[in-house]
Amino acid sequence: xxxxHNCDFTxxxxxxxxxxxxxxxxxxxxxxxxxxxPKGFWHKIKRGLLWxxxxxxxxxxxxxxxxxxxxxxxxxxxxKKDFKNGAITIANHVFMWDYLCVLKCIRPHLQYHPGWKxxxxxxxxxxxxWVGGIPIPTDNRRAMAKFxxxxxxxxxxxxxxxxxxxGSMWFYYPDIRPFKKAIFKYAVRYDKxxxxxxxxxxxxxxxxxxxxxxxxxxxxIGEPLYADKALPTPDAIDKLHKEAYHVMQVMNGxxxxxxxxxxxxxxxxxxxxx
Numbered sequence: 001x002x003x004x005h006n007c008d009f010t011x012x013x014x015x016x017x018x019x020x021x022x023x024x025x026x027x028x029x030x031x032x033x034x035x036x037x038p039k040g041f042w043h044k045i046k047r048g049l050l051w052x053x054x055x056x057x058x059x060x061x062x063x064x065x066x067x068x069x070x071x072x073x074x075x076x077x078x079x080k081k082d083f084k085n086g087a088i089t090i091a092n093h094v095f096m097w098d099y100l101c102v103l104k105c106i107r108p109h110l111q112y113h114p115g116w117k118x119x120x121x122x123x124x125x126x127x128x129x130w131v132g133g134i135p136i137p138t139d140n141r142r143a144m145a146k147f148x149x150x151x152x153x154x155x156x157x158x159x160x161x162x163x164x165x166x167g168s169m170w171f172y173y174p175d176i177r178p179f180k181k182a183i184f185k186y187a188v189r190y191d192k193x194x195x196x197x198x199x200x201x202x203x204x205x206x207x208x209x210x211x212x213x214x215x216x217x218x219x220x221i222g223e224p225l226y227a228d229k230a231l232p233t234p235d236a237i238d239k240l241h242k243e244a245y246h247v248m249q250v251m252n253g254x255x256x257x258x259x260x261x262x263x264x265x266x267x268x269x270x271x272x273x274x
Contacts, residue, residue, distance in 0.1 A: 002253030016167030
């Protein structure tokens with residue numbers, strides 16, 4: 001389960017810093033007037049058509065191209081009643097198509113997910129919106145309030161929401177970077193279970209060696225995590241934050257005592273392991 005590849009990647013200094021650059025195609029004002037959660041008829045039609053396309057063409061392509069194997073789907077069936085009013089999924093962010101792996105895991109649910117606003121101004125911006133993307137505004141308090149309201153509407157309506165709590169994508173990084181705590185505030189505030197989904201790697205073998213050098217993908221679905229209602233809110237958030245981080249590491253085969261097992265959630269002082 002715990003495989004460290006030999007790919008030649010240079011990772012950023014801060015654990016939430018982005019590795020990719022996005023071609024800028026459009027200027028969008030993510031302010032208080034922006035529609036963070038579209039509800040129009042045509043937007044719903046586009047989401048429906050995209051969902052059909054994902055299931056018919058995209059998921060099979062992702063599975064074959066990256067050798068995706070999914071483990072733990074029994075945990076969805078086992079706790080199905082706990083998810084009837086919605087849930088929050090989290091995953092480590094490790095390659096361009098990892099969110100498609102998450103969507104494949106949770107189908108038939110089509111969820112929403114907050115995302116880096118730069119992505120919405122690039123070539124895939126419309127597709128990201130149709131698949132449920134909600135841009136995260138910066139440097140505007142009123143816009144952030146509008147964004148927070150949209151997130152609340154998603155959770156209050158019983159829909160599913162996804163976060164990449166590391167805050168950025170690092171290509172095929174084998175360890176779990178620190179998690180942003182704000183995500184766990186939503187879980188406590190709206191009383192939603194968190195479903196951990198971790199992505200780990202395995203080496204290319206056989207015919208897969210002919211089609212690339214990057215490792216293949218294993219996806220692990222864990223048992224849901226719940227906020228401790230006996231604790232004051234700040235303590236419940238802190239406990240859930242730490243528990244989720246521990247669980248995600250263990251799901252990837254990184255256990256306490258291992259050299260790369262991490263307990264420090266300080267994003268600025270995180271020490272890279274590759």
